[in-house]
Amino acid sequence: MAYTYDDQNIFAKILRGEIPNDTVYEDEFALAFRDIQPQAPQHVLVIPKGPYVNYDHFAAEASDAEVVGFTRAIGKVCAAMGVEPGAGGMGYRMIANSGEAGVQEVQHLHVHIASGRVLGRMLKRFD
Numbered sequence: 241m242a243y244t245y246d247d248q249n250i251f252a253k254i255l256r257g258e259i260p261n262d263t264v265y266e267d268e269f270a271l272a273f274r275d276i277q278p279q280a281p282q283h284v285l286v287i288p289k290g291p292y293v294n295y296d297h298f299a300a301e302a303s304d305a306e307v308v309g310f311t312r313a314i315g316k317v318c319a320a321m322g323v324e325p326g327a328g329g330m331g332y333r334m335i336a337n338s339g340e341a342g343v344q345e346v347q348h349l350h351v352h353i354a355s356g357r358v359l360g361r362m363l364k365r366f367d
């Protein structure tokens with residue numbers, strides 16, 4: 241696997257504080273902020289602080305502490321959004337688009353968390 245991380249991508253600039261964001265949660269491993277063009281009533285992006293292009297890059301090269309920290313941060317973001325079904329929230333959808341087939345626009349790993357309404361089925365039938 242060979243990934244080259246471009247540190248001029250928009251989320252790298254957000255992490256460096258060069259572009260403002262509407263922060264929902266932040267810790268040592270992750271930053272979560274509202275999507276600038278929300279596709280649901282609640283639409284938050286969670287990104288790791290390390291330089292990873294997508295999820296398979298992250299899974300292969302991030303340290304155990306980063307993987308655990310990022311995963312725990314996603315749970316904390318769900319709590320901050322008030323969407324955890326186990327705590328009375330209405331639930332959510334997590335999406336991590338990668339590469340061409342996934343139609344990934346920004347080349348820094350990000351997990352979308354969408355909620356605020358029933359979102360319908362995940363994918364349309366393709367046949």
Ligand code: 5GP
Pocket residue numbers: 250259261262273274275276277278285336337343344345346347
């Ligand atoms: P992708 O298609 O790569 O999975 O999604 C990228 C997401 O980033 C899109 O939903 C888009 O609206 C969001 N986005 C792009 N630029 C910015 C930005 O400058 N700020 C924020 N908050 N979101 C952005």
